Every structure is written in structure tokens, then in C-alpha cells.
Amino acid sequence: SVTPNGMAVSLAINAVISVVGGVMVARTIPAVTFMFLKAGLSGRDLCKPDKESKVPESMGLVTGCVFLIVMFLFLGVAFGQHFLNPTKLFPHAAFSEYLTSLLCICCMLLLGFADDVLNLKWRYKLVLPTVASLPLLMVYYVNLGSTTVVMPKLLRPWIGLTLNIGPLYYIYMAMLAVFCTNTINIYAGINGLESGQTVVAGASVALFNIIELSSSQAFSHYFSLCLLLPFIATSLALYYHNRYPARAFVGDTFTYFSGMTFAVVAIIGHFSKTVLLFFMPQIFNFLYSIPQLFRLVPCPRHRLPRYNEKLDKVEASEAEINESEMRWWVLAALKVLHRLKLVHLRRGTGPDSGKLFINNLTLINLTLLWSGPCHEGTLTNTLLILQILSSALAFVIRYPLADLFF
Amino acid sequence: SVTPNGMAVSLAINAVISVVGGVMVARTIPAVTFMFLKAGLSGRDLCKPDKESKVPESMGLVTGCVFLIVMFLFLGVAFGQHFLNPTKLFPHAAFSEYLTSLLCICCMLLLGFADDVLNLKWRYKLVLPTVASLPLLMVYYVNLGSTTVVMPKLLRPWIGLTLNIGPLYYIYMAMLAVFCTNTINIYAGINGLESGQTVVAGASVALFNIIELSSSQAFSHYFSLCLLLPFIATSLALYYHNRYPARAFVGDTFTYFSGMTFAVVAIIGHFSKTVLLFFMPQIFNFLYSIPQLFRLVPCPRHRLPRYNEKLDKVEASEAEINESEMRWWVLAALKVLHRLKLVHLRRGTGPDSGKLFINNLTLINLTLLWSGPCHEGTLTNTLLILQILSSALAFVIRYPLADLFF
Numbered sequence: 001s002v003t004p005n006g007m008a009v010s011l012a013i014n015a016v017i018s019v020v021g022g023v024m025v026a027r028t029i030p031a032v033t034f035m036f037l038k039a040g041l042s043g044r045d046l047c048k049p050d051k052e053s054k055v056p057e058s059m060g061l062v063t064g065c066v067f068l069i070v071m072f073l074f075l076g077v078a079f080g081q082h083f084l085n086p087t088k089l090f091p092h093a094a095f096s097e098y099l100t101s102l103l104c105i106c107c108m109l110l111l112g113f114a115d116d117v118l119n120l121k122w123r124y125k126l127v128l129p130t131v132a133s134l135p136l137l138m139v140y141y142v143n144l145g146s147t148t149v150v151m152p153k154l155l156r157p158w159i160g161l162t163l164n165i166g167p168l169y170y171i172y173m174a175m176l177a178v179f180c181t182n183t184i185n186i187y188a189g190i191n192g193l194e195s196g197q198t199v200v201a202g203a204s205v206a207l208f209n210i211i212e213l214s215s216s217q218a219f220s221h222y223f224s225l226c227l228l229l230p231f232i233a234t235s236l237a238l239y240y241h242n243r244y245p246a247r248a249f250v251g252d253t254f255t256y257f258s259g260m261t262f263a264v265v266a267i268i269g270h271f272s273k274t275v276l277l278f279f280m281p282q283i284f285n286f287l288y289s290i291p292q293l294f295r296l297v298p299c300p301r302h303r304l305p306r307y308n309e310k311l312d313k314v315e316a317s318e319a320e321i322n323e324s325e326m327r328w329w330v331l332a333a334l335k336v337l338h339r340l341k342l343v344h345l346r347r348g349t350g351p352d353s354g355k356l357f358i359n360n361l362t363l364i365n366l367t368l369l370w371s372g373p374c375h376e377g378t379l380t381n382t383l384l385i386l387q388i389l390s391s392a393l394a395f396v397i398r399y400p401l402a403d404l405f406f
Numbered sequence: 407s408v409t410p411n412g413m414a415v416s417l418a419i420n421a422v423i424s425v426v427g428g429v430m431v432a433r434t435i436p437a438v439t440f441m442f443l444k445a446g447l448s449g450r451d452l453c454k455p456d457k458e459s460k461v462p463e464s465m466g467l468v469t470g471c472v473f474l475i476v477m478f479l480f481l482g483v484a485f486g487q488h489f490l491n492p493t494k495l496f497p498h499a500a501f502s503e504y505l506t507s508l509l510c511i512c513c514m515l516l517l518g519f520a521d522d523v524l525n526l527k528w529r530y531k532l533v534l535p536t537v538a539s540l541p542l543l544m545v546y547y548v549n550l551g552s553t554t555v556v557m558p559k560l561l562r563p564w565i566g567l568t569l570n571i572g573p574l575y576y577i578y579m580a581m582l583a584v585f586c587t588n589t590i591n592i593y594a595g596i597n598g599l600e601s602g603q604t605v606v607a608g609a610s611v612a613l614f615n616i617i618e619l620s621s622s623q624a625f626s627h628y629f630s631l632c633l634l635l636p637f638i639a640t641s642l643a644l645y646y647h648n649r650y651p652a653r654a655f656v657g658d659t660f661t662y663f664s665g666m667t668f669a670v671v672a673i674i675g676h677f678s679k680t681v682l683l684f685f686m687p688q689i690f691n692f693l694y695s696i697p698q699l700f701r702l703v704p705c706p707r708h709r710l711p712r713y714n715e716k717l718d719k720v721e722a723s724e725a726e727i728n729e730s731e732m733r734w735w736v737l738a739a740l741k742v743l744h745r746l747k748l749v750h751l752r753r754g755t756g757p758d759s760g761k762l763f764i765n766n767l768t769l770i771n772l773t774l775l776w777s778g779p780c781h782e783g784t785l786t787n788t789l790l791i792l793q794i795l796s797s798a799l800a801f802v803i804r805y806p807l808a809d810l811f812f
């Protein structure tokens with residue numbers, strides 16, 4: 001119902017408000033730092049010589065609140081034309097897509113902040129996002145309702161062009177919110193990584209949306225852009241304060257907010273598989289972490305890299321393996337992965353002689369194994385470049401390659 | 407579009423989920439008390455012999471989150487019939503009323519919790535609720551858009567039956583949210599009052615809605631009831647833990663949540679004047695507080711009653727007046743009010759001799775002046791009975807009296 005011209009005007013307005021929002025975030029964070037520290041919302045920066053100085057935590061709250069304000073103002077402008085020109089029918093369906101998206105995002109912001117303050121138990125963290133995505137699924141059902149999946153060419157002779165997976169599709173979407181949130185949440189721990197990966201992934205999805213603006217699904221991608229521009233602008237401002245050396249930590253507030261925003265645009269925009277393509281480093285990190293998450297391999301409380309004070313560099317951290325308690329097949333698998341240079345097993349020397357150590361299973365530590373110890377700022381930049389490269393790969397998979405298979 | 411029969415079924419389902427929600431709140435509060443205390447979200451109970459023991463603060467977070475969960479589940483049921491029967495048009499307008507209401511309430515819950523944790527500055531507390539009510543005003547505009555006010559009979563010869571006050575009406579509605587929130591917030595301080603007044607006012611509005619279900623505006627009142635039933639149930643469960651002797655404090659989280667819920671039902675239900683009738687004690691307390699809020703009279707940091715340990719009773723607390731710094735007309739006015747027994751001026755004796763004292767200007771202290779020192783639990787009960795009586799008066803004003811003037 002929105003003309004291409006109308007979309008361009010709206011997006012321009014959205015971009016302007018987003019930039020203002022970004023500036024607001026950048027200025028508000030230093031102004032509220034004292035408030036956060038006073039409230040005890042702070043963390044120690046473990047990869048620094050001075051481990052005692054406090055950095056304000058949960059600054060995602062500022063990002064999220066400004067994001068909501070920008071969206072409220074934008075909605076006033078975008079739908080304002082209908083107020084001035086009330087002869088046309090108001091686009092209720094489109095409006096409720098925005099409302100439900102913001103409702104889900106606001107719920108996750110609340111949940112994330114509550115988690116930062118209260119350290120919620122796991123069951124709350126899994127149940128609440130699922131309930132929070134209910135209205136989103138309802139709007140999806142009402143407005144589009146497609147639960148068909150396009151089949152790869154290989155399977156078409158047996159299954160047909162598309163397959164309607166019905167309720168399974170809703171379960172998949174509800175899980176998407178939980179999945180996005182948690183994969184970002186565990187790919188974290190060094191200065192600038194949480195906010196940086198969000199900016200890169202957000203910009204990649206936005207680029208994809210811009211390309212698709214000329215497709216038949218233009219409206220979905222326009223909708224996604226309207227959420228992503230303020231999201232990228234406010235996250236970028238957060239990155240500015242979160243990058244090495246961090247003057248602000250993002251908190252679960254930000255990772256929850258960020259994960260839900262990706263899930264929302266993917267669901268309403270109906271491009272959830274493509275969004276997952278832009279999450280390749282996060283997904284790899286999640287799969288790589290599984291042995292520790294499920295305690296097949298011992299998992300220490302913190303898995304972030306170890307700070308080497310002498311070099312002022314970070315290096316891969318390790319977990320000690322108790323060989324007698326390990327299942328034989330896990331140990332055998334680890335030895336194969338060691339050969340493939342995907343994990344690093346090491347016999348201790350000196351006082352630890354005889355003990356077996358394994359690097360903590362995160363993409364951050366794996367990168368350090370390959371590159372050797374490096375400066376924390378350099379490490380974040382390396383990982384962000386990896387994120388950019390994987391986005392480039394995602395575009396190759398999505399366009400030239402997908403044409404081969406779909 | 408909803409039939410009376412459909413409404414009755416929906417309301418019955420809503421009531422059942424609400425009761426389950428209330429039980430959930432009642433059980434969750436003791437279970438999370440330790441978490442809240444550990445996070446430092448606690449306050450001292452100043453009207454008790456043991457001033458050091460900590461009571462968990464911000465329990466409104468539990469109430470608010472369960473309220474949202476109940477509403478999400480209810481929406482699934484209420485609009486679910488349209489999913490099973492997709493030939494009928496989906497009632498987008500009604501659905502977006504729910505979405506925007508929940509969005510506003512969720513924003514206020516977040517703001518209130520942030521205030522409890524961070525102690526926000528006043529400008530944030532005034533600006534953010536106003537921005538948060540923007541989508542609500544948009545939905546109001548789109549779905550009903552009436553900005554006319556019915557004139558009292560006396561004025562009709564000059565102005566006519568109704569007056570369209572246009573944009574002023576929107577400003578009034580935006581202010582309603584800020585007003586409801588803050589009047590509840592300052593009528594607080596003794597065990598059980600915040601949650602108790604909310605339950606009484608909520609039940610009064612719900613009763614009004616039930617009466618109006620047979621009117622031409624049935625749908626608005628049905629909508630209001632769907633929000634109020636879970637609101638009352640979850641608040642009642644909070645009252646159970648908040649009443650004397652308090653095992654939980656409600657926090658700004660609850661007063662913000664509560665204020666916005668009243669504003670939302672009043673705006674979408676288009677009965678904002680009637681809601682204000684049920685807020686008479688709160689409005690009186692606000693007006694009575696004005697001299698202290700605007701610093702015409704000295705205002706100490708806490709205005710709650712003073713605990714008298716010997717009697718185990720509370721009595722009106724006082725502020726010291728520096729006569730030389732007072733404007734003459736304020737002092738004259740206070741003397742008149744003293745004659746009317748609306749304030750209590752007192753010359754100090756003993757070490758304070760010569761000094762002038764005035765009771766802190768809250769309805770709580772005024773009640774104590776009239777009743778004499780009393781037990782804290784008794785005081786709350788007295789104030790809640792006052793709230794019930796004022797609700798009864800509100801019904802008299804709304805029905806028999808309004809017919810005379812309108």
C-alpha cells in the first residue's frame with residue numbers, strides 16, 4: 001500500500017531520526033555512567049592490567065530506550081500522513097506489525113535489564129522470551145500466515161516445489177527469538193565484540209533489505225529497514241563507548257534487545273533463513289561451545305581469554321581435563337579435532353605435569369590459537385573482520401549459489 | 407464486532423487466566439525475595455521497631471511481568487477464534503488497541519524498574535512517559551478520534567451540547583499518563599497503601615465498566631475489563647505480601663505500571679473523566695502536597711509518618727518552619743487552614759521552644775491528625791476504607807448527579 005516514493009521519503013526521515021538517536025546515545029552514556037556505577041551496575045574489565053577499576057554495565061538500556069523513542073517518533077511521522085488525509089483507510093495491519101515488534105523488543109529489554117540486575121534463572125530466560133514472542137507470531141499469522149518452505153531442487157521430485165510445515169513453522173519462529181538472543185549472548189566477553197558484531201550483522205541485513213526493496217516482497221524489507229536503521233545507529237553509538245578500551249559494557253540488556261530485534265525483522269520480514277546466514281560466526285561459536293555447554297568437557301565459570309600482563313596481550317584460556325572422568329569417545333574426538341587444529345590439547349609442565357588442558361571452546365579462543373597472543377583491541381577487530389567476511393560469504397550463498405539449488 | 411455472548415465467554419476465560427496469574431504472583435514473590443535482596447533491591451521499613459531489617463523492593467516487577475504474560479495468553483485465546491475461522495476479517499483495529507496498550511504498559515514497567523535501580527532524574531520521569539504514550543494517542547486517533555467534550559447544561563446555551571477541543575484533548579491525554587503515575591507515586595509510604603489503593607480503584611473502575619457493558623459503548627468497557635481483571639488479580643496478590651507487616655515493597659516499578667494501566671484503559675475506553683473520579687483521594691493528596699512540592703513550605707526528604715516506638719503506633723510527621731523565610735501570605739493561609747483543621751501548626755517546647763512546626767502535607771498525615779496516633783496496619787485500613795467511600799461517592803457523582811448537570 002506504500003508507494004516506492006513514499007518508502008523513500010519515510011526511509012530518509014527514519015535515517016535522519018536514527019542519526020539524532022545515535023548522537024543521543026553517544027552523549028547519554030557518559031552522562032549516566034555515574035548513575036550506573038552508583039547503582040552497582042558495573043563490572044571489572046578482566047583483560048586489563050588494572051583489574052579493579054569498574055566499568056558501567058548494562059548500557060544497552062540506553063541504546064534500547066533511545067531506539068524505542070526513535071521508533072515512536074518515526075511511527076508518528078510515517079503514519080502521520082494518514083492523520084492529515086483521513087479519507088484513505090488506515091493501514092491497520094502494517095501498524096500492528098510495528099506495534100507488536102516494539103512490544104516484543106520492549107519486553108526483551110525489560111527481561112535483559114532484569115537479568116543484569118537480578119541474575120535470573122535459566123528457566124525464566126527460556127520461558128519469558130517464548131511468551132514474549134506470542135503476539136509477534138499472532139501478527140505473523142494474521143498478516144501473512146505463510147508456513148511454506150521452498151524446497152531445494154534436489155528434493156523437489158519427491159516433495160514438490162514447496163512444503164507447508166504448518167505449526168512447526170511457528171515453533172521454529174518462537175525458537176528463533178531464543179536462539180538469536182542466546183547465540184549473541186555467548187559470543188561475548190571482550191571489549192567491543194557484542195556491540196560490534198551487532199552493527200556488522202545489522203548493516204548486512206540492512207544491505208540485503210535494500211537489495212530486496214525492488215523485489216515483490218518490497219514492503220517486508222522496507223519494514224525491516226525502518227527498524228534496522230535506528231537499531232544500527234544506536235548500536236554504533238554504543239560500540240563507540242564499548243570498543244577497546246571499554247568505557248561501557250553492554251550487559252544482557254543489549255544482547256537480549258539485539259537478539260530480539262533480529263528475530264523480529266526476520267519473522268515479520270519473512271527472511272529468517274537469510275538472517276541465520278548473517279549469524280554464521282555466532283552459530284559456529286554456539287556449535288563449537290556445545291561440548292562445554294553440555295558439560296562433556298569441563299566448563300569453567302569464565303571462558304574469556306587470559307590476560308598476559310607481561311605482553312599486554314590476551315591468549316587462549318584453558319580448562320583442565322580430568323582424563324579418568326572423560327568418556328573415551330569424547331577424548332578420541334578431541335584428539336582428532338586437535339589434529340585438525342580445531343582444538344588445542346596440551347600436557348601440563350612443571351607443577352601441572354601430567355595434567356591435560358584444552359582451550360575453552362569459543363570462537364574467540366580458537367582465533368587466538370590460530371593467530372597467537374594478540375592485543376585485545378586487535379582481537380576484536382580480527383573477529384569483526386571475520387564477521388564482515390562471513391557476511392560477504394552469506395551474500396554469495398544467498399545470491400549466486402542459492403540460484404543453483406532453489 | 408464482538409457479540410455480547412462472545413464478550414461473556416472472553417471475560418470468563420480472562421477471569422480464569424487472571425486468577426491463575428494472581429496465584430503465580432503470590433507464589434513467585436517469596437521465591438524471588440532472596441534474588442532481590444542479593445541484588446540490593448531492598449528498603450528499610452521505617453515504621454517498625456527494627457529499622458535495620460531489609461524488605462525486598464520493586465516487587466511490582468513480578469506483578470507487571472505476570473500481568474503481561476496473562477495478557478499475551480489471553481490475546482491468544484480471544485483472537486484465536488479468528489485463526490480457526492479465517493473467513494471473517496481479522497479485527498485489526500481492536501487488536502492494535504491491545505498491542506499499543508501493552509506496549510505503553512511495558513515501557514512504563516521498564517521505566518519504573520530503571521528508576522528503582524538507577525534513581526532517574528526528574529526530566530526523564532516526565533519526558534519518557536509522554537513519549538511512551540505517543541503510540542497510544544495514535545491508536546486513539548485512528549480508532550475513535552473523538553476530541554469532543556460534553557458540556558454541562560449550564561454552559562450549553564453559550565457553547566452548545568459538545569465542544570471539540572481538538573489537539574488540547576491529546577495534550578490532556580498525554581498528561582493523564584504522567585498524572586496518574588505521579589499521584590499514585592506520592593500517595594505512598596506505609597505498608598500496603600500503594601497496592602491496596604490500586605486494587606480498590608481498579609475494582610471500582612471495573613465495576614463501572616460492568617455497569618456500562620449494556621451501554622452503546624460496550625466494546626470500550628469490555629476492552630477495559632480485559633485489562634483490569636488481570637491487573638486487579640496480580641495487584642491483589644502483591645497486596646497480600648505488601649500489607650502490614652510488609653514482606654515486599656512495591657517500588658516505583660509498581661506505581662508506574664499501575665498509573666499507566668489506569669491511563670490506558672481511561673484513554674482507550676474514552677472515560678478519562680470518570681477515572682479521575684475514582685482518584686479523588688490521590689488528587690486531594692496531590693493538591694494538599696503542592697505547598698511542599700513547590701517548596702512554599704519546607705519539605706523534608708521523607709514525609710511518611712513518624713514511628714512512635716513506645717506506643718508501637720505511627721503519628722503525623724512534621725517539618726520545621728523558618729518563620730523569617732516564609733512569605734507572609736503563605737503563613738496567613740496556613741493559619742486559616744489550621745483553624746479549619748486542615749493543617750496542624752505547633753510551637754515547639756523544650757529544646758525546640760520558639761520554633762514553628764507544621765505537619766507534612768500528605769493525606770496520610772492529615773488522617774493521623776484527625777484520628778490521633780494509630781497502628782500502621784489500622785492506618786492503611788482506614789485509608790483504604792476512605793478510598794472505598796470515595797469510590798462510592800464517585801458512583802453517586804457519575805450517575806444521579808451527572809444526570810442533573812449533563
Ligand SMILES: [Mg+2]
Nearest residue numbers: 115116119252
Ligand atoms: Mg546475566
Ligand SMILES: [Mg+2]
Nearest residue numbers: 521522525658
Ligand atoms: Mg525512585
